[in-house]
Amino acid sequence: MQYEAIVGLEIHVELNCLTKMFCDCPNRPGDEPNRNTCPVCLWLPGALPRFSREALEKAALACLALNCEIQKRSAFDQKVYYYPDLPKGYQLSQAHHPLARGGWLDIADEKGAPKRLRIRHIHMEEDVAKLIHELEGRTPVSLVDFNRAGAPLIEIVTEPDVRSPHEAMEFIRNLRTQIRYVGSSECSMETGTMRVDANISIREQGSSAMNTKVEVKNMNSIRHLGDAIAYEIERQKASLASGEAIVLHTRLWDPEKGVTLPMRGKFEGPCVPDPSVPEIVVTGEWIARMRALLPEMPALKAARFQRDYDLPRELASSLAGDRELSDYFEAVSRESVPPRTAAHWILTQYLPALKERQLSIAASPVTPGRFADVLRRLEADEINAASAREVLARLFDTDESPDAVIERGGFRQVSDAASLESLVEQVLGAHPTAMGDYRSGQAKALGFLIGQVMQASSGKANPKRVREILLSKLA
Amino acid sequence: MDSGIFVYREEAAASGTGLLKGRTVSVQAGLSVAGWPAEAGSLALRGFKAIEDATVARRLREQGAVLVGSTRMSELGLGLRDDGAARAVTAGLADIAMMTDLVGEARLAAADAGIIGYRPSYGLVSRYGLFGLIPSMEAIGVLSRSAADIAAVMAAVAGRDEKDFSMPEEPVPGFLDGAGQPRIRTLGWIRESVAFLERQERQAFLLALEGLAKAGLTLVETSLEEFELFRAVHQVIGSVEASSAAGKYDGVRFGYRSPAAKNWNEMYLKTRGEIFGPLVKPYLFQGAYYQFMKYGAFEKACRLRSHLIRELQRLFGQADALALPALRAGFDPREAGSVSALYDAFLFTLPASVAGLPAVCFPWDDGDPAGCRAIQLVGPRLGDAGLLALAGQAVTNKTKES
Ligand SMILES: [Zn+2]
Numbered sequence: 001m002q003y004e005a006i007v008g009l010e011i012h013v014e015l016n017c018l019t020k021m022f023c024d025c026p027n028r029p030g031d032e033p034n035r036n037t038c039p040v041c042l043w044l045p046g047a048l049p050r051f052s053r054e055a056l057e058k059a060a061l062a063c064l065a066l067n068c069e070i071q072k073r074s075a076f077d078q079k080v081y082y083y084p085d086l087p088k089g090y091q092l093s094q095a096h097h098p099l100a101r102g103g104w105l106d107i108a109d110e111k112g113a114p115k116r117l118r119i120r121h122i123h124m125e126e127d128v129a130k131l132i133h134e135l136e137g138r139t140p141v142s143l144v145d146f147n148r149a150g151a152p153l154i155e156i157v158t159e160p161d162v163r164s165p166h167e168a169m170e171f172i173r174n175l176r177t178q179i180r181y182v183g184s185s186e187c188s189m190e191t192g193t194m195r196v197d198a199n200i201s202i203r204e205q206g207s208s209a210m211n212t213k214v215e216v217k218n219m220n221s222i223r224h225l226g227d228a229i230a231y232e233i234e235r236q237k238a239s240l241a242s243g244e245a246i247v248l249h250t251r252l253w254d255p256e257k258g259v260t261l262p263m264r265g266k267f268e269g270p271c272v273p274d275p276s277v278p279e280i281v282v283t284g285e286w287i288a289r290m291r292a293l294l295p296e297m298p299a300l301k302a303a304r305f306q307r308d309y310d311l312p313r314e315l316a317s318s319l320a321g322d323r324e325l326s327d328y329f330e331a332v333s334r335e336s337v338p339p340r341t342a343a344h345w346i347l348t349q350y351l352p353a354l355k356e357r358q359l360s361i362a363a364s365p366v367t368p369g370r371f372a373d374v375l376r377r378l379e380a381d382e383i384n385a386a387s388a389r390e391v392l393a394r395l396f397d398t399d400e401s402p403d404a405v406i407e408r409g410g411f412r413q414v415s416d417a418a419s420l421e422s423l424v425e426q427v428l429g430a431h432p433t434a435m436g437d438y439r440s441g442q443a444k445a446l447g448f449l450i451g452q453v454m455q456a457s458s459g460k461a462n463p464k465r466v467r468e469i470l471l472s473k474l475a
Numbered sequence: 476m477d478s479g480i481f482v483y484r485e486e487a488a489a490s491g492t493g494l495l496k497g498r499t500v501s502v503q504a505g506l507s508v509a510g511w512p513a514e515a516g517s518l519a520l521r522g523f524k525a526i527e528d529a530t531v532a533r534r535l536r537e538q539g540a541v542l543v544g545s546t547r548m549s550e551l552g553l554g555l556r557d558d559g560a561a562r563a564v565t566a567g568l569a570d571i572a573m574m575t576d577l578v579g580e581a582r583l584a585a586a587d588a589g590i591i592g593y594r595p596s597y598g599l600v601s602r603y604g605l606f607g608l609i610p611s612m613e614a615i616g617v618l619s620r621s622a623a624d625i626a627a628v629m630a631a632v633a634g635r636d637e638k639d640f641s642m643p644e645e646p647v648p649g650f651l652d653g654a655g656q657p658r659i660r661t662l663g664w665i666r667e668s669v670a671f672l673e674r675q676e677r678q679a680f681l682l683a684l685e686g687l688a689k690a691g692l693t694l695v696e697t698s699l700e701e702f703e704l705f706r707a708v709h710q711v712i713g714s715v716e717a718s719s720a721a722g723k724y725d726g727v728r729f730g731y732r733s734p735a736a737k738n739w740n741e742m743y744l745k746t747r748g749e750i751f752g753p754l755v756k757p758y759l760f761q762g763a764y765y766q767f768m769k770y771g772a773f774e775k776a777c778r779l780r781s782h783l784i785r786e787l788q789r790l791f792g793q794a795d796a797l798a799l800p801a802l803r804a805g806f807d808p809r810e811a812g813s814v815s816a817l818y819d820a821f822l823f824t825l826p827a828s829v830a831g832l833p834a835v836c837f838p839w840d841d842g843d844p845a846g847c848r849a850i851q852l853v854g855p856r857l858g859d860a861g862l863l864a865l866a867g868q869a870v871t872n873k874t875k876e877s
Binding site: 039042043044045046047048049050051078080082083084086087088089090133140142144269270272273275276277278 | 505506507513515520523525526527529602603604605606607610611637638639640641715716718719721722723725727728729738739743747766767770773777
């Protein structure tokens, strides 16, 4: 039997607000435990929640980035369950009236064809505290860190449109790009600012039935998300093949073993309208104001890069996929550097250099101006590509101007005919065999000889000139 | 010191200046005053001390009031079995007592004690610092012998508070000058409400209303067919909200913690099992039942609540204020120890709680020992000052007569 997978995703994204969702405590869960707490987020008697405007704005920007429609009225409910990580016995979440509905993101499927995946709704909710179970001597103790309690989250719930691990991964990559763009969250599965759960069921190819689904949690990278979905699809197929019915439950992804394992059922409580947080009412005017805050989004920007800078599609979307990176590219291009050169060098040299040094663009000492200086020298044939790479590397460790680095390091290309000719003569004298090979038709030998000349010049010779001179000598 | 009235007394309190200069005010042990013990009559809060001042406490002091101590209260403010607030006033230990009104506690404590008890319009007074139990139906009530003192308290504490987001942006009624408060000229009574009274009791109540009307009021008979639904609506919504509100009592951060548990999960369950008393526990169970098992009934109660609020609004088209009985013969609010006995005894104070309307109970005396002892008036939203003025006038007239 041929099966197809039906997958819906639930994505929790922690908003990078300065404060928590219902109080003024700093939204820094990683600080020293229980440092960022107050009567409201500890939910001491007498405290009342004060909904944060910043959380609403960051949530709204994320909703707009995902093409959702902001609802003029939304409200918080109490998701009731009792657990020590929840200081008041319920979690404030928008169960009945979410902030936004009906969005979508476009992805490329396995064959590269465009596919639109729909988003059902996006709602806001608060995070819960962190439980730490450890041993004090031989006594087990459970500790609660309330720093994360009340941190602002949005949950994005998709329609069950995903059909494969590839589509799920593409969707999450695209979603991350969009939300990072509007600055609402870093969306990192590795550090936990984004958590993705997948609801997976399978059905006979061509059927329109919606079968019992299984929820899979605990994936901490996009790759694991794909692996977990792939595993779960195969597991369900095997179950059905052996005549076992699929039952509704939740499974945890075990990244070590590469399998999903059933977890103890968690009691799902009811959702009751919360009487203390007033209904959230926004006007069309406010929504328009939020929309005006949106930056040029990646798809539009990539199209403009292709059009205005004549970049190939791949380069354009790689650059446009990151807001800081695309700004950097445009800044370099404005400094009289041909856009293609800028794009190529940023993606192949600058980005890996940042990664190696674990630097952000903002923190990098290689400003667009300094980077452009290097690329202009390269374009003017004053330095060669190898030197340009070396100069760039040195710029990360010095405040000196690129010109000073070029001078001090002796990177200026040797282009004058007399010096180059004497170098060529030396090399030809030392490698008569290669000379002979070339003359007898082995073109490869030319490359070898150029390499020898470059080496003899300590990499500073202008390779174009070297080639010309060699050709004239060998002719 | 009368230990049956206070759980804490502030000996060193001194008066400031302002509207309430020299007035002594007691609060309940469930309203925060920084540093004061605040156990709210519950094991769940054993040893708990308030961290900061409730907005109400702060505003009272800012207007010169002397906070003399906190009174004993029933567990988490529900019912009157262990209440000391009204007695603080009748014993002369406080001019004014602040007291939470959930099902009508502030009003019936006053009615029972022969003083004035008032519940403000919902959203008029900040709940910040109040250890609430039924967020959408609770209000901080005020008890005193003097309607003028209650009005002065309201002038001091009413109005927006940036710490309580549930307060609507509305103008505060003019409690001192009566600004924006038309005089009450017509007084309605609800046919279906008096139907709950025994014949003699009903006659006494209507007689009392006639006596009240002598001051120049027109009495109007009105009808609210679904009057009996206030009880079910309050009980379903109130218990559901209480069940959620009491979720914070878990022994993790404060209060009593069960010593018998072997691990954290057990500690959590045992603690929650042990901390609640014989009235609150079944009430929370009822709420959990509607939450988990009968959510449809809760939703229906919410719809009915809106309907009842509209019905009361309709009645305010026929009368400036509504008169309701307060106490019921045979149903002592101080003795109500079960949920059904509680709702029996507080039957007539439920409408104002459900609808968030202002209400006042004031003493009445016909000279007949079997006569009506207290009258309850319910006003339209934000009609608080008019109600208090009428109650004050009625009490003054009676004092002159006798
Ligand atoms: Zn806080």
